[in-house]
Every structure is written in structure tokens, then in C-alpha cells.
Amino acid sequence: MxxxxxxxxxxxxxxxxxxxxxxxxxxxxxxxxxxxxxxxxxxxxxxxxxxxxxxxxxxxxxxxxxxxxxxxxxxxxxxxxxxxxxxxxxxxxxxxxxxxxxxxxxxxxxxxxxxxxxxxxxxxxxxxxxxxxxxxxxxxxxxxxxxxxxxxxxxxxxxxxxxxxxxxxxxxxxxxxxxxxxxxxxxxxxxxxxxxxxxxxxxxxxxxxxxxxxxxxxxxxxxxxxxxxxxxxxxxxxxxxxxxxxxxxxxxxxxxxxxxxxxxxxxxxxxxxxxxxxxxxxxxxxxxxxxxxxxxxxxxxxxxxxxxVAPRLFKPATLPGRAGEWQLRSADVATPDQPLLKAKKLFKSYGGVVTTRDIDFELTTGHIHSLIGPNGAGKTTLLNILSGIVPPSRGSIVFNGVEIVGKSPNRISNLGLGRTFQNLKLFADMTVL
CATH class of the missing domain: 1.10.3470 (ABC transporter involved in vitamin B12 uptake, BtuC)
Known part of the structure; x- marks a missing residue:
């Protein structure tokens, strides 16, 4: 129309x-x-x-x-x-x-x-x-x-x-x-x-x-x-x-x-x-x-x-009641227990305030992990460092075999590492579809 x-x-x-x-x-x-x-x-x-x-x-x-x-x-x-x-x-x-x-x-x-x-x-x-x-x-x-x-x-x-x-x-x-x-x-x-x-x-x-x-x-x-x-x-x-x-x-x-x-x-x-x-x-x-x-x-x-005046002209198109069947490609299935995200000696400070001190961890495929800590412990800072929003003062991050420290957030996202935000950041005037 x-x-x-x-x-x-x-x-x-x-x-x-x-x-x-x-x-x-x-x-x-x-x-x-x-x-x-x-x-x-x-x-x-x-x-x-x-x-x-x-x-x-x-x-x-x-x-x-x-x-x-x-x-x-x-x-x-x-x-x-x-x-x-x-x-x-x-x-x-x-x-x-x-x-x-x-x-x-x-x-x-x-x-x-x-x-x-x-x-x-x-x-x-x-x-x-x-x-x-x-x-x-x-x-x-x-x-x-x-x-x-x-x-x-x-x-x-x-x-x-x-x-x-x-x-x-x-x-x-x-x-x-x-x-x-x-x-x-x-x-x-x-x-x-x-x-x-x-x-x-x-x-x-x-x-x-x-x-x-x-x-x-x-x-x-x-x-x-x-x-x-x-x-x-x-x-x-x-x-x-x-x-x-x-x-x-x-x-x-x-x-x-x-x-x-x-x-x-x-x-x-x-x-x-x-x-x-x-x-x-x-x-x-x-x-x-x-x-x-x-x-x-x-x-x-x-x-x-x-x-x-004429609301019918602006009625949104009717979506199908059922989506088509979706088949998972074999290439999309990750082999379990393979190294995926590895951080070594991550350190971040703002002047004299240290928010992240020498963090080491390794995440493997096929697992769900949680990051737990009190307010001010540096959880958000760590997520910002991993996603490239905040650069670390020093340290290394390897995602799927690629060193991502120094890469822009959009390049890290395109490699497959995404994130959500504690304070929701929604795109106004855009639908889910």
C-alpha cells in the first residue's frame, strides 16, 4: 500500500x-x-x-x-x-x-x-x-x-x-x-x-x-x-x-x-x-x-x-500466526568445552582508582557463567572492557582465537561477542522486527 x-x-x-x-x-x-x-x-x-x-x-x-x-x-x-x-x-x-x-x-x-x-x-x-x-x-x-x-x-x-x-x-x-x-x-x-x-x-x-x-x-x-x-x-x-x-x-x-x-x-x-x-x-x-x-x-x-481521519489506512500489516520451521545448521553447533573467551591480567584504573585488578579467566563453549559481586566491585567495567567500550590499562583478551584488545566495539560485536546493558539502551522508533 x-x-x-x-x-x-x-x-x-x-x-x-x-x-x-x-x-x-x-x-x-x-x-x-x-x-x-x-x-x-x-x-x-x-x-x-x-x-x-x-x-x-x-x-x-x-x-x-x-x-x-x-x-x-x-x-x-x-x-x-x-x-x-x-x-x-x-x-x-x-x-x-x-x-x-x-x-x-x-x-x-x-x-x-x-x-x-x-x-x-x-x-x-x-x-x-x-x-x-x-x-x-x-x-x-x-x-x-x-x-x-x-x-x-x-x-x-x-x-x-x-x-x-x-x-x-x-x-x-x-x-x-x-x-x-x-x-x-x-x-x-x-x-x-x-x-x-x-x-x-x-x-x-x-x-x-x-x-x-x-x-x-x-x-x-x-x-x-x-x-x-x-x-x-x-x-x-x-x-x-x-x-x-x-x-x-x-x-x-x-x-x-x-x-x-x-x-x-x-x-x-x-x-x-x-x-x-x-x-x-x-x-x-x-x-x-x-x-x-x-x-x-x-x-x-x-x-x-x-x-x-482515516485510521484504517495506517493499520499495520498482519503478521503470520506461525513462523516457518527453522533447522539448525551443523556449522552453528559449537563443539563443547572448547576455549572461547580468555582474559589474562586485565587491569583498569581511573587515575588512582583501580576498578579491575589483574583479572584472569577462561570461558569454554557449551557452558553458562555468572559474574557476581557487590556494587562497585567492577562488574560493569569488566563487561565494558570485554566488549571494547572501555580499553583496559593493560592485559590481554582472546575471543575465539582472536586478540580483541584495541579493537572497536563494532568489530568485536561482528566477531560474535555481544552484550546487553544494565540501563536499557533501546532504539526509539524501531520495532523488534
Missing amino acids: KDRAHLVGLIAVGLFIAFVPFVTDNAFYLKVLFLIAVNYLAAAGLNVLVGHAGQKSLGHAGLFAVGAYTAALLTVRLGWNPWLAFVAAGVVAGVFGVVIALPALRVKGPALAMVTIGFGIVVEKIVSEWQDVFAGQQGIYGVVPPSWGGHAFGPAEWLWFAGALGIVAHLMIRSLLHGKYGRAFMAVNTAEVAAESVGVSVYRFKVLAFVISAVTCGFAGAMIAQQNQYISSDFITFNLSVFFLLIVLFGGSSIYGPLLGAVVLTLLDAFLARWPGLQHFSYGALLLFALYVMPDGLAGAIKSMARR
């Missing part, structure tokens, strides 16, 4: 984009629709980072600038083919996405947001002050736009191009989020330690989320530069970063949220363009409104309303 509704909606959007230039040739209307598609493209990737991986960013104007100036410099200064320059803009922006992702391993929440703000400010200063390369506020003129069959893109072609790229990005991101990658992003968003303990590399998925958001934002910047045939530092402002984030927060983390946010906010931006002061006030008001009144965004509010 959901897939059918999604297909119908996608076809409707595609037909609208395809035929609207034949209904009207008003350049302003076509430009607004083009901007909706561009803003959606930038927000769709940012939604993966913010809405699904839970990493806050207020510096995507910098990535937008990377894409825009890459396309401009390659076509104007180096004479590249505009299509190749467009592709290069996304690639270069993705590289910068990796650079921004590196601090995400050490900081999170407001601190990460400050790091991204710093990146945006640095990029803004570089493009405005480095006159010889980026021409500052004067800007770079003559950015070469793509052409097809020797025909330069007009308003209709730009709308078709941006719309097609937006649909492709939507399909790719939807496919990504509806699989194991989407579950991994949600796990990282909810509980990083628990995600590592079940085999998810928090580092890898944070970097992936930053790269996805950077590539889509770089493509958006390249399109703006090539469509205008001009780019200057006036385009690269902190307000642009806020605008992209607002699209995601206002629309919601749903796969459809960025589209709803892009439509509403781009139309509002076009309507309020002649009143900049009111425009900035509306951004702040909408941001507060989205955070406090619609925590799930416009998409979540519409879905909640639809549930009340």
Missing part, C-alpha cells in the same frame, strides 16, 4: 514538472519551481544527516559554496565542460564533507553545531577576502551552463534538470534509508554506544551521512551558479545554512519532509523577498514553531492528522 502510494505520488510530481512549462512560460514561476527543486536537493541530503543520523549542522552554506565555486572556477578559469564541472562540484563537496565529519568523532550536539558554524564562516571569509581567486562580492561572471544538443538551458530545461536530479536523489536516499543503512543511522541517532555494541560503526555512518549531505548540497550550489551564470560571496551567508536546516526541521525527518519544507519555505521566501527584515523574523518564528509545536515537522503533523 505504501509503495503504491509512493509510486503514484512520484509519478504525479514527475508529470507536474514535465508539463508545467507547457502550461506557463512565466519566467518567475518557473524560477520559483526551480528553486524549490534545488532547495529540496540540498535539504534531502541534510535530512539524512540531521533527521536520521542525528548530527546537527549549521554550516552547509559552506558546502553550497564549495559546489558553486568549483563549477564556476572549472568552467571560467580552466575551460572545463560544464557537465564535468557539475559532477566535479559534487565530488569536491563530498571531500569537504569528510573533512567536516572528522570533528564529529569527538564532539556532538551543540559543540558539533559550533564546529559546522565555524566551517561556514571560514568558507564565507575565504570567498569574500581572496579576491584573486574568488573575486569577493564582485563575483565570478560567465559561469558556463550545461547545454543539450547545442541548445543552452532555458527556464524549462533548468526546471526539468533540477526536478529529475531531485527525483533521482529521492529514490536513492529512500532506498538507502529503507534498508540496513537506514536502521544503522537511526541506531546512531538514538544510542551510539548501543549501536556500536550490535556491530554498527558509528564513525563510518557519521562520515557517510556528512558525505551524502555534502554531495547533494554541492550539486545544489553548482546548479545555482550555472543557472545564474554568476556566483559571489553574497550568496554564501549564515542565513543560507539556517534556511537549509529550517527546511529539514519544518518539513520533518520523514522522507517526504524535505519536499514539504522546500515547497512551503521557498514560496514564503519568494513572497517575503521584498521585506528582508520580515523574512529573517519569519525564519526564526518558524524555527521555534517547528521545534515546539511540530517536533515531527509538517510531514509528521499531516500523518498524525490523517491517522485520526
